[in-house]
Amino acid sequence: MGKIVLNKVQKKFDDVEVIPPLDLTIEDGEFTVFVGPSGCGKSTLLRLIAGLEDVTSGSIQIDGRESADAPPSKRGLSMVFQSYALYPHMSVRKNISFPLRMAKMDSAEIEKRVDNAAKVLNLTDYIDRRPGQLSGGQRQRVAIGRAIVREPAAFLFDEPLSNLDAALRVGMRLEISGLHKRLDTTMVYVTHDQVEAMTMADKIVVLQAGVIEQVGSPLELYHRPQNTFVAGFIGSPKMNLFSGEVAEGYGAHTIGVRPEHFAVSESGGQWSGVVGVSEHLGSDTFFHVHETGLSDMVTVRASGDVALNHGDRISLTPREELIHKFDNKGLRIT
Amino acid sequence: MAPAVVLLLGWMLVPLIMTLYFSFKKYLPLRGDTMGGGLDWVGFDNYSRFFNSSAFWPSVQATLIIVGSVLVITLVLGVLLALLLDQPMWGQGVVRILVISPFFVMPTVSALVWKNMFMDPNNGVLKYVYQFFGAEPVQWLTEASMESLIMMVSWQWLPFATLILLTAIQSLDSEQLEASEIDGAPALKRFWYIILPHLGRAITIVILIQTIFLLAVFAEIFVTTGGAFGTKTLTYLIFQRVLESQNIGLGSAGGVYAIILANIVAIFLMRIVGKNLDK
Amino acid sequence: MARSVTTKRKMINTAAAWLIGLLIFFPILWTILTSFKTEAQAISNPPVLFGFDWTLENYATVMERSNYSRFLWNSIIIAGGSTILGIIIAIPAAWSMAFVPSNRTKDILLWMLSTKMLPAVGVLYPIYLLFIQLGLLDSRAGLVIVLMLINLPIIVWMLYTYFREIPSEILEASRMDGASLKSEILYVLAPMAVPGIASTLLLNFILAWNEAFWTLNLTASKAAPLTAFIASYSSPEGLFFAKLSAASTMAIAPILILGWFSQKQLVRGLTFGAVK
Numbered sequence: 073m074g075k076i077v078l079n080k081v082q083k084k085f086d087d088v089e090v091i092p093p094l095d096l097t098i099e100d101g102e103f104t105v106f107v108g109p110s111g112c113g114k115s116t117l118l119r120l121i122a123g124l125e126d127v128t129s130g131s132i133q134i135d136g137r138e139s140a141d142a143p144p145s146k147r148g149l150s151m152v153f154q155s156y157a158l159y160p161h162m163s164v165r166k167n168i169s170f171p172l173r174m175a176k177m178d179s180a181e182i183e184k185r186v187d188n189a190a191k192v193l194n195l196t197d198y199i200d201r202r203p204g205q206l207s208g209g210q211r212q213r214v215a216i217g218r219a220i221v222r223e224p225a226a227f228l229f230d231e232p233l234s235n236l237d238a239a240l241r242v243g244m245r246l247e248i249s250g251l252h253k254r255l256d257t258t259m260v261y262v263t264h265d266q267v268e269a270m271t272m273a274d275k276i277v278v279l280q281a282g283v284i285e286q287v288g289s290p291l292e293l294y295h296r297p298q299n300t301f302v303a304g305f306i307g308s309p310k311m312n313l314f315s316g317e318v319a320e321g322y323g324a325h326t327i328g329v330r331p332e333h334f335a336v337s338e339s340g341g342q343w344s345g346v347v348g349v350s351e352h353l354g355s356d357t358f359f360h361v362h363e364t365g366l367s368d369m370v371t372v373r374a375s376g377d378v379a380l381n382h383g384d385r386i387s388l389t390p391r392e393e394l395i396h397k398f399d400n401k402g403l404r405i406t
Numbered sequence: 407m408a409p410a411v412v413l414l415l416g417w418m419l420v421p422l423i424m425t426l427y428f429s430f431k432k433y434l435p436l437r438g439d440t441m442g443g444g445l446d447w448v449g450f451d452n453y454s455r456f457f458n459s460s461a462f463w464p465s466v467q468a469t470l471i472i473v474g475s476v477l478v479i480t481l482v483l484g485v486l487l488a489l490l491l492d493q494p495m496w497g498q499g500v501v502r503i504l505v506i507s508p509f510f511v512m513p514t515v516s517a518l519v520w521k522n523m524f525m526d527p528n529n530g531v532l533k534y535v536y537q538f539f540g541a542e543p544v545q546w547l548t549e550a551s552m553e554s555l556i557m558m559v560s561w562q563w564l565p566f567a568t569l570i571l572l573t574a575i576q577s578l579d580s581e582q583l584e585a586s587e588i589d590g591a592p593a594l595k596r597f598w599y600i601i602l603p604h605l606g607r608a609i610t611i612v613i614l615i616q617t618i619f620l621l622a623v624f625a626e627i628f629v630t631t632g633g634a635f636g637t638k639t640l641t642y643l644i645f646q647r648v649l650e651s652q653n654i655g656l657g658s659a660g661g662v663y664a665i666i667l668a669n670i671v672a673i674f675l676m677r678i679v680g681k682n683l684d685k
Numbered sequence: 686m687a688r689s690v691t692t693k694r695k696m697i698n699t700a701a702a703w704l705i706g707l708l709i710f711f712p713i714l715w716t717i718l719t720s721f722k723t724e725a726q727a728i729s730n731p732p733v734l735f736g737f738d739w740t741l742e743n744y745a746t747v748m749e750r751s752n753y754s755r756f757l758w759n760s761i762i763i764a765g766g767s768t769i770l771g772i773i774i775a776i777p778a779a780w781s782m783a784f785v786p787s788n789r790t791k792d793i794l795l796w797m798l799s800t801k802m803l804p805a806v807g808v809l810y811p812i813y814l815l816f817i818q819l820g821l822l823d824s825r826a827g828l829v830i831v832l833m834l835i836n837l838p839i840i841v842w843m844l845y846t847y848f849r850e851i852p853s854e855i856l857e858a859s860r861m862d863g864a865s866l867k868s869e870i871l872y873v874l875a876p877m878a879v880p881g882i883a884s885t886l887l888l889n890f891i892l893a894w895n896e897a898f899w900t901l902n903l904t905a906s907k908a909a910p911l912t913a914f915i916a917s918y919s920s921p922e923g924l925f926f927a928k929l930s931a932a933s934t935m936a937i938a939p940i941l942i943l944g945w946f947s948q949k950q951l952v953r954g955l956t957f958g959a960v961k
Binding site: 510 | 694695698699701702703705706707709710712713715716774775777778791793795797798799800801802803804805806807808809810811812813814815834837838841891894895897898901902911912913915916918926929930933936937940941943944945948951952955956957
């Protein structure tokens with residue numbers, strides 16, 4: 073029902089090619105996340121699917137139908153914008169019912185759907201207020217409600233959580249994931265936050281400069297990044313990448329070791345260095361280690377009870393089987 | 407888009423071309439010249455006659471004095487007033503309304519109020535104020551006509567300058583000022599090095615916009631001195647040539663001078679507004 | 686300033702500001718007060734501020750004798766008509782420039798602005814002549830057209846800036862929600878543009894009401910608005926301060942009050958957005 077297929081989709085703004093010809097398949101019901109640094113084209117790609125931008129060439133199939141030339145309203149999609157884009161002069165009820173009124177749906181049916189959406193999203197108490205009288209999280213839910221009532225083939229989300237504070241963000245993440253399980257509809261979600269991507273996605277699409285670097289499930293991307301870009305992008309804190317002699321020793325141009333894949337001791341390890349800044353979170357401790365000869369700074373995660381501090385010598389041993397190897401083009405050596 | 411552009415284009419071009427046309431012709435309707443009877447071409451005669459007439463340079467001088475004085479007065483007082491209004495006080499909203507009001511009084515009313523009720527040598531309020539302080543009252547409109555005019559026009563335009571400058575001051579990020587205070591700068595230095603430069607743009611805008619409107623001051627002169635006692639500005643001179651003495655050719659040439667003058671000022675204003683548009 | 690200020694400092698500020706404010710407002714206050722005095726008291730020696738017998742006779746006289754209501758009506762029609770006409774013409778122009786901008790948009794806007802810089806006196810005679818030929822001299826219609834044209838640049842400009850402030854994401858959302866262009870304009874854009882249109886209407890009504898060049902030169906008796914009416918009092922006819930004050934107060938009072946509410950619009954409209 074909600075399968076989306078992009079075939080050789082290309083986008084140019086004037087003469088600048090922002091997205092080179094790209095292929096992508098999003099299966100029905102999948103929660104797909106487009107992730108990447110600023111300017112990588114993820115929002116542009118989303119807007120191409122939505123129909124808010126025209127493709128320069130290529131085809132977009134939504135639900136089996138060729139849609140590249142169809143206007144946004146005819147594609148059967150709903151979108152939640154980063155700024156929520158609620159109609160400021162309409163009440164919550166009118167906001168949510170707007171798409172249904174545009175579709176000239178019968179008013180009894182409209183009322184039923186709106187009340188239902190309001191109940192699902194806990195908006196019933198605010199249904200007659202205006203967006204200006206609501207908090208950020210409430211406005212978010214109204215935007216989602218407006219998207220839900222159309223029962224679209226797929227939902228599009230454009231960085232919906234970036235305007236919320238940290239605590240609210242965690243809560244809304246869970247709500248959106250819960251919504252996905254309940255509605256079982258395709259969702260395409262754009263974010264620059266790789267934590268959101270990892271926790272919410274069935275499938276992650278990593279983009280850089282308009283090019284898809286890798287597509288896969290969160291754990292696939294974590295365990296087997298196909299190139300140094302994805303390796304450095306997924307996982308927080310970032311994977312440590314070393315090149316030079318130490319990499320050649322492993323038969324690669326660059327090797328990568330995740331901060332959580334070091335065994336830490338005061339002495340006797342494979343590599344050693346001096347602790348710079350140490351961040352104690354209680355459950356974990358993050359050490360930023362210098363003078364290792366591997367690179368300027370190595371980030372290491374250790375359990376919370378390792379008691380090393382600024383200036384102490386620290387000894388690191390990587391878990392051999394978890395070392396990632398990359399060739400001189402940055403591609404993974406299997 | 408089209409209707410607006412077409413209308414403005416017509417509004418600009420048609421009269422402009424006609425003015426240009428008349429400026430090269432001899433046309434005195436009161437002496438029997440008619441458009442239908444054909445008008446004599448006189449080349450640049452009107453232009454040189456206007457330029458060389460004994461009234462020309464005095465009118466330019468009057469214009470410059472009025473525009474210049476009003477600009478200086480409104481800017482200096484405007485900055486001071488704006489700074490004052492930015493301070494914490496009670497009833498700021500009401501004070502703003504009091505200060506703003508002169509701008510919204512129609513020029514004919516303001517001119518007449520000043521002329522009859524303040525400056526009248528027999529019954530004007532100012533006469534009593536002067537007498538109260540034991541000074542000799544001034545015959546405002548006859549002896550100090552330029553000063554009178556400047557006072558009236560400044561009174562009318564001070565609110566504009568104040569409001570613009572106040573808006574600009576309030577847009578100044580307070581953190582900048584607080585940082586400089588922490589850095590030890592005294593109030594006067596803070597004003598000179600931070601506030602004034604920030605106001606630079608607003609002051610320029612005020613100067614340019616007020617100049618455009620001040621060059622066209624008309625009603626005040628019309629209703630008080632009628633151009634006498636040295637208050638005949640360029641605008642008023644042209645008006646007299648055209649509508650009073652009805653020497654259309656001469657007046658039109660004068661009009662062209664005024665248009666050129668205004669355009670020079672306008673170019674500067676356009677550049678600033680244009681830069682702002684790019685944002 | 687985010688700190689608390691000493692009460693003493695606040696008192697000084699307040700005193701200074703109120704003093705200056707009242708000084709500036711004084712001529713207006715004096716006019717209003719004088720309008721309620723008898724002619725004799727209006728020129729009393731020394732002048733009296735509040736302690737006089739209040740009377741409404743001046744208002745009655747002005748309204749009866751001089752056909753005041755006709756001038757008032759002319760002002761309303763001319764100011765209102767020119768502004769509304771201007772807005773109707775300006776909305777499509779401002780719309781297309783704000784939402785469908787092209788490379789020429791900026792140039793067109795600046796050019797429109799420049800037409801406002803044209804000194805009126807430079808085109809006085811041609812307009813005068815045209816009006817005679819078209820029978821528009823001393824007619825309200827003629828003045829509505831002229832005032833509309835001189836304010837059109839400001840109207841277009843203001844509407845343009847207000848339209849630009851409407852977030853495009855909201856319009857995109859309406860498209861995603863299935864709205865046709867007509868629906869988008871009718872149900873989303875127009876309601877959001879109403880405050881901007883109202884502000885534009887307010888400022889330009891005020892500017893047109895106070896206009897004192899074309900209204901003085903293109904009217905005689907039939908179409909003369911209040912500006913011209915007051916100007917006709919410029920030659921003194923004996924003791925008449927109180928009546929002049931009454932006429933003046935009636936002429937300026939509504940606009941004065943409207944003006945108090947249009948400070949923000951004034952800044953936006955007359956600096957063409959260059960000062961925020």
